[in-house]
Amino acid sequence: MYWHLFNPKRVYDVFSFLLSVYLLLKKKERLFFLKPLSPIAFSQTIVRLGASFIKLAQVLATRADFFSAQYLDALKSLHDQLPPMLPSELKSVLSRAFPTMPFEAFNENPIASASIGQVHEARLGEQKVAIKLRRLDIEKRVRADIRIISFFNRLFRPLFSHYTKNSIEAVIIEFSKMILQEVNMTTELHNLQKFSTTYARSGIRFPTPLEAYCSEDALVMSFEAGFRFDDKELFAKREN
DSSP states (O other): GGGGGGGHHHHHHHHHHHHHHHHTTTSSSOBBBBBBOHHHHHHHHHHHHHHHHHHHHHTTTOOTTOOOOHHHHHHOOOOOOOOOOOOHHHHHHHHOOSSSOOSEEESSSSSEEEEEEEEEEEEEEEEEEEEEETTTTTTHHHHHHHHHHHHHHHHGGGGGOHHHHHHHHHHHHHHHHHHHTTTTHHHHHHHHHHHHTTTSSSSSSOOBGGGGGGSSSSEEEEOOOOOOOOOOOHHHHHOO
């Protein structure tokens, strides 16, 4: 058990975040002496809580019926970009994913680092590949977060109407299912294979997975250069 995930400061942050969600949903200014976090404090708390809550915020950001414009802007401004794993953590993940290192070259500096994993460049024979590695112990952290969220949801549930309870319950259930799938690289492998087959004649280029090297901890695929779909400036240049 990772008891540090349940330390009082972190549990209080979760409480503050979820209380704010419930008060904002009910359009209430306070519950007794407790007020919702401001939009800035709301987003800062989410970032401090890490992977699970960044993902939950991304789900909440799609619900314009839940939040005012200021809070929606704060949620939408959150980027799923976190510092990379420590060298010792990276070494541990690599040794578990690849007991025998199959790569001729491996760049230990990630080209992208998000809440669930990070991506590295490597060379397999003559082929340049991208390797998405799952963060060390991320599944345990996510399961701990789901338990905390579920606990506070049960605590707050009596305060709300049947419709509101069902709406929140649906979001939490969907979020829990989604994030537990995301922390398994095998799920992402299957999705990549499915998309590649479904859109085979669309003209869209997908990375080619190298299934023999994939596992729950790692997704290995051909390296494809690209850019974020929300990078409007670069997108406009490519269109012209």
